[in-house]
Amino acid sequence: MSHNSTSALTRTRLTLLEGVALIVGANIGAGILSLAYGAKNAGWPVLVFWVVVAGIFTTISMLYVAETSLRTKKNLQLSGLAEKYVGKLGSWLMFLSVTVNSIGALIAYTSGSGSILSEFLGIPPTLGSIIFFIPAVIVIWFGLKATGVAEKFITAGMGFLIVILVAASIIGPGLKTEFLLYSDLKFAIPVFSLTVFAFLAQYTVPELARGYSKEQIKKLPKAIILGMLITGILLILVPMAALGLTGPGNVTEVVTIAWADALGEWAFFTANGFALLAMMTSFWAIGQSFLTNIVDKFKFPSEWDFKYRFISLAFVVVPPFVLAYSGLVGFVDAISIAGAFAGVIMAVIPVLMINKARKVNEQEPAWTCGRLAHPAIQTVLIILFSSAAIYTLLGLFNLLPGGW
Numbered sequence: 001m002s003h004n005s006t007s008a009l010t011r012t013r014l015t016l017l018e019g020v021a022l023i024v025g026a027n028i029g030a031g032i033l034s035l036a037y038g039a040k041n042a043g044w045p046v047l048v049f050w051v052v053v054a055g056i057f058t059t060i061s062m063l064y065v066a067e068t069s070l071r072t073k074k075n076l077q078l079s080g081l082a083e084k085y086v087g088k089l090g091s092w093l094m095f096l097s098v099t100v101n102s103i104g105a106l107i108a109y110t111s112g113s114g115s116i117l118s119e120f121l122g123i124p125p126t127l128g129s130i131i132f133f134i135p136a137v138i139v140i141w142f143g144l145k146a147t148g149v150a151e152k153f154i155t156a157g158m159g160f161l162i163v164i165l166v167a168a169s170i171i172g173p174g175l176k177t178e179f180l181l182y183s184d185l186k187f188a189i190p191v192f193s194l195t196v197f198a199f200l201a202q203y204t205v206p207e208l209a210r211g212y213s214k215e216q217i218k219k220l221p222k223a224i225i226l227g228m229l230i231t232g233i234l235l236i237l238v239p240m241a242a243l244g245l246t247g248p249g250n251v252t253e254v255v256t257i258a259w260a261d262a263l264g265e266w267a268f269f270t271a272n273g274f275a276l277l278a279m280m281t282s283f284w285a286i287g288q289s290f291l292t293n294i295v296d297k298f299k300f301p302s303e304w305d306f307k308y309r310f311i312s313l314a315f316v317v318v319p320p321f322v323l324a325y326s327g328l329v330g331f332v333d334a335i336s337i338a339g340a341f342a343g344v345i346m347a348v349i350p351v352l353m354i355n356k357a358r359k360v361n362e363q364e365p366a367w368t369c370g371r372l373a374h375p376a377i378q379t380v381l382i383i384l385f386s387s388a389a390i391y392t393l394l395g396l397f398n399l400l401p402g403g404w
Contacts, residue, residue: 014211016219016226018152022208023201023227025155028234029282030108031198033275034332036239036255038194040248043183047191048236054195055232057347057381062205062224063369064350069209070217070365071357077206079297082349085356090349095297097345101200102290104338106320109136109279111334112254114324116272119257126325136280137317140287141309154281161274162234166241168263175244182248190395192388193336196343198235199228202350203289217366253332287316340392347385351378 014022039047068081076084079098083091110129117128169175205224212219242251242259252258260271291312292303300308323334354373371377394400 013213013216014208014219014223016223019208019211019219019223020227020230021152021155022204023224024159024230024234025151025281026201026204026285027199027227027231028155028158029278029286030105030112030335031194031200032235032238033112033254033256033278034108034335035191035194035198035235036242036251036259037253038332038336039191039239040243040251041184042187042191043248044180044240044243045183046185046188047195047239050188050192050195051198051232051235053384054192054199055228055235057384058196058199058202059225059228060369060372060377061347061350061381062202062228063221063372064354065202065205066209066220066224067365067367067369067373068350068353068357069206070220070367071360071362073363075206075210077293077296078203079293081206081353085353085360086349090352093345094349095293097342097349098203098290098293101197101203101338101342102286102293102316103320103323104197104334104342105282105286106290106316107324107334108332108338109283110320110324113276113279115252115254115257116275120269120272129321129324132276132280133317133321136283136287137313139284140291140316141313151281151285154277158274158277158281159234161270161277162238165259165263165267165271165274166237168267169241169245169259172263173245175241176247179247180240180244189388189391190336192384193340193343193392194332195235196340196385196388197335197338199231200342200346201227201231202346214366221367290316336392337396340389344385344389347381351382 035047065078065081068085069076072081072084074080079091079094082094086093110133111125113132114125114127114129117123117131118125121128121131123131208220208223238255242255245262246258250258250262254275256271256275260268263271291309294300294312294315295303295308300312303309303312354369355378358373391400
């Protein structure tokens with residue numbers, strides 16, 4: 001089989017809505033479930049500030065990737081674009097970014113699904129995670145073709161459940177102003193890493209670029225901006241409802257557990273059902289992309305060769321499970337670490353890629369970032385994301401206060 005026929009590199013034409021749904025679907029996963037807990041010490045106003053900042057700069061970084069893709073004749077994934085414009089080191093750093101981000105997210109889904117199914121079924125969390133893993137692993141094994149269209153509907157369904165829960169929180173028990181206005185800047189910086197992770201959908205951009213024909217290419221930046229705007233609104237609303245309802249002292253690592261308890265029995269299955277769906281769809285997308293990246297990077301003969309697929313899938317599934325129950329990494333810690341390190345690579349490499357792609361100018365792009373690629377904006381982007389990574393690293397060694 002050719003590379004294109006065994007991976008997600010070829011796409012049918014995307015509508016604007018499908019492009020938006022792909023970005024929102026990629027973003028709405030572990031990040032949205034962890035933000036309320038991650039921001040409980042810093043406060044909701046601090047979270048809103050970082051959601052806006054991270055949202056703007058991550059969107060700019062995604063637009064850099066979009067322009068780089070449009071300046072390149074061959075359809076390439078992120079590590080391929082990095083190899084072309086930054087060299088072998090850039091390609092390895094991009095692969096490392098995918099690995100750190102994927103394992104961080106999968107650790108979060110492993111422990112998060114275990115917590116929820118433990119509450120649902122009254123079983124140990126480890127068993128809950130194993131039950132979650134069965135459909136998760138089966139779908140990854142068979143590929144994502146069967147779930148392509150379903151992703152759009154499931155994402156819409158998850159959005160609908162969020163609206164119901166937020167509205168019920170405001171109309172029903174009501175949100176306490178003191179819970180929402182509290183802030184402590186001492187804990188502000190770690191929250192940034194969480195918001196970066198919640199927005200980290202750059203991996204979808206090369207695929208989106210392939211989904212629009214030259215005549216429709218203007219839909220690409222629109223899909224990116226709209227998808228990120230909707231994500232940002234949801235990332236502000238869910239913690240607002242959860243923190244405003246339960247208070248910082250009662251919020252749980254997976255937000256829906258405490259949120260549902262505060263709303264009453266009817267919300268238990270609604271809130272935690274949403275959380276499980278969000279984790280499952282993200283697990284499929286991240287797991288499948290990680291598996292294909294492993295096959296590509298190590299030049300395995302075929303993605304569908306049984307032996308190599310088994311090895312790749314084992315690498316996708318076993319480390320997150322072991323780390324989730326090792327006691328070394330919690331749900332929110334995993335997301336913060338992944339956000340910081342994947343975030344810094346996803347800030348620096350797209351800047352280098354777009355600058356080199358503009359010099360090489362392999363083909364005239366149908367759309368460009370224009371002034372968004374100004375050196376001043378690129379410098380702020382790199383400083384902001386690098387600082388968050390350094391802070392997270394120092395926090396891990398207890399040299400700076402943790403955020404939660």
